[in-house]
Amino acid sequence: MKIGVSTYSLYRALQSGEMDIFGVIDWVADQGAEHVEIVPLGFELAGDFELAEKIHQKARSRGLEVSNYAIGANFLTDSVEAYQQEIARVKGEVEIAAKLGVKKMRHDVAKSDDTSIGNFNRELGRMTEACQEIADYAQTFGITTSVENHGYFVQHSDRVQTLIQAVNRPNFRTTLDVGNFMCVDENPVAAVNKNLPYASMVHVKDFYLRPSYQNPGSGWFQTTQGNYLRGAIIGHGDIDMREVLRTVKHSGFDGYISIEFEGMEECKAGTLIGLQNVKRLWDDIQ
DSSP: OEEEEEGGGGHHHHHHTSOOHHHHHHHHHHTTOSEEEEOOSSSOOTTOHHHHHHHHHHHHHTTOEEEEEEEOOOOOOSSHHHHHHHHHHHHHHHHHHHHHTOSEEEEOOOOOSOOOHHHHHHHHHHHHHHHHHHHHHHHTTTOEEEEESBTTTBOSHHHHHHHHHHHOOTTEEEEEETTGGGGGTOOHHHHHHHHGGGEEEEEEOEEEEEOTTSOOOTTOEEOTTSOEEEEEOTTTSSSOHHHHHHHHHHTTOOSEEEEOOOSSSOHHHHHHHHHHHHHHHHHHOO
16 A cells, blocks of 8 residues: 555646646655656646656656546537547547556546436446447556546446446446545445445545535535535544545555645645645554
8 A cells, every 4th residue: 555645636836836747746755655646737748748758757766656647538428529539538648647657547437417317327328338448448558547436427436336337347447535425425434435346546535514504605515415515634624534544444455545635725735734644544543
């Protein structure tokens, strides 16, 4: 098991120009992380093989593994042509992942205004075929692709499992985000326990939670059932993080754990406290 940081955690510093991606890698290494996960937000990477190789080399020079490459995608397009174009684009991102030196890549699958189970069932075939084609292509590079539990449409633990089982490829799994289940009002401990057998890697994040009848005001967003969430420093929020991490540790999971910070605090401070808390909790758990 290796604990590291997603570059997404430093998105605000990247977006503002305070740091570039190489500065982020230096910062992650300086905090004692074991790996860095590349999420191309705050900088452009698509199609830039030279930059991908430089990122790989930079990480290696700082003793970091590049654990995962995480990108967006949506296969619920308006035409067959657009569907094929999206598959081709994601295959191009697989090639970027190979240049980064990763063996794991997360791509989104779908978004829809109609997040009902009925619509999910109607669209399952199209999503499955796209994921199969991309997983088969990724296999030629030795890469495992994955779907993350986010975006409301493919976020519930059962929907993630349904898609994985439909795709039926040994190199298609899930990037398991312990916090994102709350967006669809699932208990994180129970949902993590259900989906751990399918996990290629684990994202750790935390949220504050308030019930639907207690609107806390600006800075919060709503779950599918109208409850309120706000990003928190890991260990400061309302997730039973010790029990979540105990569940992960006792499962025998031996892959990458990636810190994701999306709270309102300054991003470097929020990320570092979260990293320290995860390390402390993990070591404390018997």
